[in-house]
Amino acid sequence: MRNHTMVTEFILLGIPDIEGLETALLFLFSSLYLCTLLGNVLILTVIFASSQLHTPMYFFLGNLSIFDLGFSSSTVPKMLSYLSGQSQVISLQGCAVQLFFYHFLGLMAYDRFVAICYPLRYMVIMNHRVCFILATGTWMSGCVHAIVLTSLTFKLPYCGSNQVGYYFCDIPAVLPLACEDTSLAQRVSFTNVGLVSVICLFLIFVSYTRIGISILKIRSTEGRQRAFSTCSAHLTAILCAYGPVIIIYLQPNPSPLLGAIIQMLNNLVTPMLNPLIYSLRNKDVKSALRNVFLKRSLAVGNK
Numbered sequence: 137m138r139n140h141t142m143v144t145e146f147i148l149l150g151i152p153d154i155e156g157l158e159t160a161l162l163f164l165f166s167s168l169y170l171c172t173l174l175g176n177v178l179i180l181t182v183i184f185a186s187s188q189l190h191t192p193m194y195f196f197l198g199n200l201s202i203f204d205l206g207f208s209s210s211t212v213p214k215m216l217s218y219l220s221g222q223s224q225v226i227s228l229q230g231c232a233v234q235l236f237f238y239h240f241l242g243l244m245a246y247d248r249f250v251a252i253c254y255p256l257r258y259m260v261i262m263n264h265r266v267c268f269i270l271a272t273g274t275w276m277s278g279c280v281h282a283i284v285l286t287s288l289t290f291k292l293p294y295c296g297s298n299q300v301g302y303y304f305c306d307i308p309a310v311l312p313l314a315c316e317d318t319s320l321a322q323r324v325s326f327t328n329v330g331l332v333s334v335i336c337l338f339l340i341f342v343s344y345t346r347i348g349i350s351i352l353k354i355r356s357t358e359g360r361q362r363a364f365s366t367c368s369a370h371l372t373a374i375l376c377a378y379g380p381v382i383i384i385y386l387q388p389n390p391s392p393l394l395g396a397i398i399q400m401l402n403n404l405v406t407p408m409l410n411p412l413i414y415s416l417r418n419k420d421v422k423s424a425l426r427n428v429f430l431k432r433s434l435a436v437g438n439k
Contacts, residue, residue, distance in 0.1 A: 143294035143313070146231050148214070148224045150303045151396045162219040168404045169212045175411035176201040179421070186424035192262040199271050204407035210237035211304040211403050231305035232290045238306060239282040288321040303396060340374055372413060 154161060179201045183189045211234060218224040226234070289307055292314040302309035307325045311318045344367060351363045 143298045145225050145227045146298045146300045149301050158219050168408050172208050172408040176205050179411050182424045185428050189424055192267050195267050204410050208407040215303050234305045236282045236286040239285050240278045288324055292316050
């Protein structure tokens with residue numbers, strides 16, 4: 137048998153075909169990432185500080201903000217680092233950690249379904265115990281999902297090229313560098329990420345079909361418009377989250393440039409838009425924001 141040098145680090149080649157655009161992209165992506173951090177931290181601060189927002193809906197919105205902060209932070213800082221001219225090297229362990237947290241996902245759709253289809257039973261169905269079970273279930277299932285994919289990917293030996301043709305460590309970019317048969321890892325990633333995403337998206341649309349039927353039964357025009365507004369915002373966010381995943385993992389020969397553009401939407405744009413879609417346009421959140429800033433202004437003035 138030939139001797140091989142085992143790979144201990146990878147080189148992230150970055151976004152393809154961007155020569156000469158690094159400075160402009162660094163400014164753009166830094167701005168989007170900063171907006172993501174500020175928006176989601178603001179939402180979490182307001183939810184914790186305002187007792188009026190201690191309801192099931194805002195409990196799940198807080199979970200979503202935590203998810204968005206972690207999701208974007210798993211890939212964006214390293215990308216910004218090498219766009220600024222720093223090293224593109226990432227250790228094998230760092231690559232595994234990045235892949236794990238990238239696939240550590242969660243969802244929140246049940247709350248809207250109950251609120252519109254069963255409005256009179258909303259506070260009974262969505263009690264603290266149900267909220268805790270739903271939140272714990274999504275985070276734990278995401279953890280199991282990520283552990284399976286990460287272990288299958290990194291139990292393979294890497295002893296050839298260490299150049300990852302992407303801007304972060306993801307399964308389609310890392311697996312081709314393995315020295316052994318990757319068919320099992322490919323099949324599992326295709327099923328766990330691609331097909332499961334399609335099934336989840338289908339179930340969400342089935343749920344929203346029932347929601348739509350319930351909305352049409354509302355006699356008040358204002359009530360129907362308010363319900364449609366709530367659900368259309370959520371569906372927009374769902375499409376932005378699931379669309380890129382399905383496109384990346386279900387196409388047989390993904391284009392590196394197309395994949396990078398789609399993942400940018402998923403990693404940067406969607407986490408930035410979620411606070412605007414779900415929270416910052418909400419009257420309760422706006423009122424809570426004013427109260428929080430008013431209290432802090434008064435506290436500073438008293439000092």
